[in-house]
Amino acid sequence: MIPKKILLAEDNPDDELLTTRALKKCGVLNEVDVVRNGQEVIDYLECTGKYTDRTPYEPQLVLLDLKMPVKDGLEALEYIRKSDKFKTLPVVILTSSREESDLISGYKLGVNSIVCKPINFEEFSEAVRHLGMYWLLINEYPTR
Amino acid sequence: MKSKSIGLSPKSFYYGYDSKKDLKHLVRLVLILVFIALLTGMIGIWVVYRSAHERHLDMLRAFANTQGDVLDAYMLLDEVKSGRVHGDTPHEHNLDNVKELLLKQESFLETGQLLLAYEDTSTGKYILIGTGHMPSGQHSVLVVENTRELTPSMRLALEGKEGVLEGQDLHGAPVVTAYLPISKHNAGLVVMLNQSEFYAPYHRARLITLGIGVVFVVFGTWVIWSAEQKNLRQVREREQLIRLSFENSAIGKALVAPDGSWLRANKSLVNILGYTEDELLRMDFQSITYPEDLEADLDHVQAMLKGEINVYHMDKRYFHKSGDIIWSHLSVSLVRDEQGEPKFFISQIQDITERKRVEFENQRLHERLMDQLSLRRQQLDTASGALEGFAYSVSHDLRAPLRAMSGFSQALQEEYGDKLDDTASDYIRRIHRASTNMAELIDSILRLSRTSFGELNVVSLDITAMSKRVVENCRVVEPDYPVEVRVAPGLKGQGDLRLIGSVLDNLIGNAWKYTHGVENPLIEVGQEHVTLSEQSDDSVLAFYVRDNGVGFDMAYSNKLFRPFQRIHSDREFEGSGVGLASAQTIINRHGGQIWAQGQTGKGATFYFTLNHTQFDSEKNSTS
Structure with missing residues (x-):
């Protein structure tokens, strides 16, 4: 059985820990693989770079932070949506930005959802819980 | 010929x-x-x-x-x-x-x-x-x-x-x-x-x-x-008399044959051009005209000979005998004989070299100023961009550590709460509250920066409808608050819909907030003539938001519009302290003014205008 993994792209270890903790607390038990920037997202998916030896399977869900070094979340999203292989992959942007321009570019590039990271941990947990539930359990997407 | x-x-x-x-x-x-x-x-x-x-x-x-x-x-x-x-x-x-x-x-x-x-x-x-x-x-x-x-x-x-x-x-x-x-x-x-x-x-x-x-x-x-x-x-x-007035005219005068030869030149012209009259009479005007100006002049001459024009004026350059370039203002008319054949031109030539020099200097100065201005604008744009980028960074990068503070204090409380005593729990709560407050401050800074940058999209505004919408929003949040709100009908203005909406949000929101705890709370939105100063009779037609709330001490009125200056403590009324500051920024960007009148315990009135043209037209129509 293919493990239903979640790919989390997050350069901030604090946010990473909070996100994974929130997911766990909400009962999302899927394994979370963490990458540090947009380039690593691409490498992870394509099994290139430092992920050459990774067992090639697609994650169930990609959680993208926007502001990351090397390549940011929008660049990674653009790559995913342009790739024939990954364009159906559910991608959710997790961001602390409330800039309209970020939201608009995100949706234009075909993101499935954008969730603002609230400061308040309860709200944050709630958001993550909804996300995990929706994209991992509720949402139906094409089987390959 | x-x-x-x-x-x-x-x-x-x-x-x-x-x-x-x-x-x-x-x-x-x-x-x-x-x-x-x-x-x-x-x-x-x-x-x-x-x-x-x-x-x-x-x-x-x-x-x-x-x-x-x-x-x-x-x-x-x-x-x-x-x-x-x-x-x-x-x-x-x-x-x-x-x-x-x-x-x-x-x-x-x-x-x-x-x-x-x-x-x-x-x-x-x-x-x-x-x-x-x-x-x-x-x-x-x-x-x-x-x-x-x-x-x-x-x-x-x-x-x-x-x-x-x-x-x-x-x-x-x-x-x-x-x-x-x-x-x-x-x-x-x-x-x-x-x-x-x-x-x-x-x-x-x-x-x-x-x-x-x-x-x-x-x-x-x-x-x-x-x-x-x-x-x-x-x-x-x-x-x-004619000869003397020709000879001694302060303006250079000459009679010029249809082919351009000088027939006669007065003293002033001799002074302007540096040639003696006899020298001039052996030349034509073409030979001492600055080449770039010759074509235009000859075009005029032809048009005049054909009878298309009766006179012409132009600024042109001559060569002085010394080789210097003389700027002149030339006015020419044509004399015809009884048969209508061109006889000679009467040319009046004024030396405007000095004027042109000043003009050029002014132009150079103007260009330099414009250059400087555009440089300044560029610098300003750069600065604005930097500030915008800074605000953006602030909103993102500062939020992350806050999120960590807030999140981990929460996690600590949740997971190890039973092992902490009351004092430790209190500390954790304080950390949590402080991080929340700071997040709000950051949001405010971001809001304020947003009001200062970006394009103004000026449209016709229905201030009445906009105000009513703000009131409705307030009522949704607090449906049981027994405040009476009177919005005058037919309030119109010109401005950016979103930004002016934000101003109204702010002013009406403040009024809503600060009338809490008074008897028969009342909020009025309208427009009236306000005298700006006691010395002058000049008055402006200004929009106002008036309440009968707690008011403020006029001694602090200058602090009202500064960011993060709060007259009332956090405890009494919620607020980040940038609302009026951003309102002022917005109104100023619209070319208007915002000011307040109030008295402690007797309510406050906030006035604003949207632009000065409104002030002028209103003044004209009422006087």
Whole structure:
């Protein structure tokens, strides 16, 4: 059985820990693989770079932070949506930005959802819980 | 085409006066007048002469008749006395007696002669008896062979004819004669007067007339001459006036031939261009025109020669004799002759080099200023961009550690709460609250920065509807709050929908907030004229949001609009402290003003205008 993994792209270890903790607390038990920037997202998916030896399977869900070094979340999203292989992959942007321009570019590039990271941990947990539930359990997407 | 071919002598044509030509004209005029005077005089004299002449001839004839009658009477008397009234050969004797009588008679006047001739029947010769200067003496008798030796008048008399005749006597002297026959005695009588004597009065009259005529002509000539001279002097003065005003005009003036040659240049022009007039007259304007300006000038010249334009003005450059470039303002008009052919241009040339220099300097200055301005704008844009980027970073990067603080304090509380005592839990709560507050501050900074940047999208605004919407939103949040809100109808303005909406959010939200705890809370939104200062009567039509809430101390009014300045403590009223600051930023960006009036415990009124044009138009319409 293919493990239903979640790919989390997050350069901030604090946010990473909070996100994974929130997911766990909400009962999302899927394994979370963490990458540090947009380039690593691409490498992870394509099994290139430092992920050459990774067992090639697609994650169930990609959680993208926007502001990351090397390549940011929008660049990674653009790559995913342009790739024939990954364009159906559910991608959710997790961001602390409330800039309209970020939201608009995100949706234009075909993101499935954008969730603002609230400061308040309860709200944050709630958001993550909804996300995990929706994209991992509720949402139906094409089987390959 | 050469300039001189237009028939103008450059030096004199504009005087309009040629002394030689005018003198000729004058002489001709005088001659004509003299001729007319002489002709009239001569005709007059001739008419008088003719009538006098005839009368004198008549008198001569009458005298001859008288003499004839006298002779007749004498002979008749002689016959009666001698009793030979009807004799057979009476007349010889009688005539002999007459001869005696005639010979006794003195000549009349000075040269007057009385002549009697008859045929001596016995000899067949003609006997001529005369008084006066006969060839043979004072009084003489001449016997001639036939009538051919007699004068023509005597011959006519002997033929029985009567009349007057001018001719010669037997000496060949010119004479005037009257002749008649004495038919009774077959004799002829001739009265003869020398022409010199006969015509002497005419000669005298002619001399006197001539003298008077000459006097008249001379006098008339003098009168005409002096009148003409006076006229000429006036013309000359007028010409001189024109010439002097041309010569001494402060503006450079020139007359230019249709081909561009200078015909005349005044002192100012000579000063402007540096060439003497004589030097200029050997050149044309083209040769000293700055090449770039030549085409435009020639275009104008052509248009003018074709009659398309009557005058033209242009700024153009000439070369000074020294080679310097002279900026000038040129005004040109064209003079045409009677046939409509172009005669010459009148060019007025003003030296505007200094003005142009100042203009150029101003332009340079202006350009430099604009450069500086655009540089400043660039710097400002850069600064704005940097600030925007900074605000963006702040909102993102500062939030992450806060999230960590808040999140992990929460996690600590959740997972290890049972192991912590109350004090530790309190600390954790404080960390959590502080991070939440800071997050709000960051959001506020971001909001404030958003109001300061970005395009203004100015549209027509329905302030009334916008205000009502804000009130509705407030009521959704707090449906049970018993506040009365009055929004005046028909409030209109111009502004950015989102930003002005935010201002209204803020002002109405504040009013909503600060009326909590007063009796009968009331919020009013409207528009009224407000006097700006006590010194002036100027008033503006301003929107206002008024409440009867806690108000504020006017001493702090200047602090109201500063960011993060709060008059009321957090405990009493929630708020981040940037609402009014961003409202002010927005209103200022709209070119309007925002200010507040209030009193502690008696409510507050916030006024704002959207732009100054509104102020002006309102002022005009109300005054």
